[in-house]
Amino acid sequence: MYNLAQSNSSLLTPHSSPLAKRILVTGASGCIGHYIGEALIQETCHELYLLVRNPQKLQVDTNYRPGVHVLQGDMQNIRAYTDLLQTIDTAILAATAWGGTDTYDINVTKTQELLSLLSPKCQQVIYFSTASILDRNGNLLPQAGEIGTDYIRSKYDCHQQLSQKEIASKTTILFPTLVIGGDANKPYSHLTSGLPEVTKWVDLIRFFQADGSFHFIHGRDIAQVVRYLVDRPPTAKESQSLVLGQAPLTVNQAVEEVCQYFDKKIYFRIPLTLSLANAIIALFRIQMAAWDRFCLDYRHFTYRNAVNPATFGLPNYCATLSDVLKISGIPPRNKVIKEH
Secondary structure, eight states: OEETTSOSGGGOOOOSOTTOOEEEEESTTSHHHHHHHHHHHHHOOOEEEEEESOGGGOOSOTTSSSSEEEEEOOGGGGGGGHHHHTTOSEEEEOOOOOSSTTHHIIIIIIHHHHHHHSOTTOOEEEEEOOGGGBOTTSSBOHHHHHHSOHHHHHHHHHHHHHTTSGGGGGEEEEEEOEEEOOBTTBOOOHHHHHHHHHHTTHHHHTTEEOOOEEOEEEHHHHHHHHHHHHTSOOOTTSOSEEEEOSSOEEHHHHHHHHHHHTTOOOOOOEEOOHHHHHHHHHHTTOOOOHHHHHHHHHOEEOOTTOBOGGGGTOOOSOOSHHHHHHHTTOOOTTOOOOOO
C-alpha cells in the first residue's frame, strides 16, 4: 500500500504481461468501486491502481494476484500522483461526493484536474455520471442543473465541462440508473440499504396504482460492463455515452412483482393520481425540496437504449426485482421480517 506522502516513482514499474494495461480506479472503496475492483482483479491481468481514502474499507482481495496496488489518498490531493497519472492507460473515475461542502470540489474541480493530468497517450477514460441529469431522449435535463441536489448539480456541471477536455474523444460516460448492490464484503448502495424498510409496507402499497417507470442495475452488472469496455476502447464511430439499466419497469409492474415474490394477493387497486398525492402532501404537511417535487411530477425516469451485460452478450447477474430481493437477502413469500 502506498500513501500520498510517499514518492510514486516506485509505482511506475510495468506489469510483466505485455498485454496488460495500467488502470486507475478512483472511488475503489465505494459500492460500485468494489464490484469493479473485484472483476478487474479476478478476471484480468491488468496492472491496477486502486485509489481509496481509507484502505480498511476496501474489502476486495488485493492479494489475489500480483499487479494490484492500493493507493491511500484523496481526490483533494490528486496532483500528488502526477507522475503515475502520466503512465495510466485507462482511468476509471468512480469517486464521488454525495453531498456536503466538498461536493462541487471533488465531483467537478478535482475530477477535471485529474483529467488534465492524464497523458495524451492515455487510451480511455470511463467516467461515472448519473442518469438523473438526462431526459428520456438522453439529452441534458435543465432542471437537474437548476434545482437538483448538490450531487446532481455537480454531475451536471462536470458533464458540461467534459466536452472541453482534449481527452473527450477517448471518454466513455456512464450514466447509472438506480443502483442495487452490497453484501457482507461490500458497502450497500443507498437504495439497497432502504429495501428492508420498503418491504414492511408491501401490505399497503399493493392496493395502489401509480403512473411512473424506472430502471435499476446491480453493481456487479455495472462491473461487467466496465470489464467489457476496458478491453475495447471507444472509436470515433461508437457512442461515448451509455445509460446503465435493466429493462424499464412501470411502478405497477414493480408492485406486482414484489407482491408475487412475497405471495401477497392484490384484490383491488386505487389509482394514486398526482392530485391525490398533492392532497396527501398538503394534509400531512410534508416538506419537499424543489427537486423532489420535480421528480414527483416527472414520474417516468426511463431512457432509450439503456445497456446492461446482456447488451454485450454477457450474462446478467440481477435482471428482475425478484433477483434484487433475493440477492439482497430478503426472504420470499410471507416471511417479511418485522420489527417487534
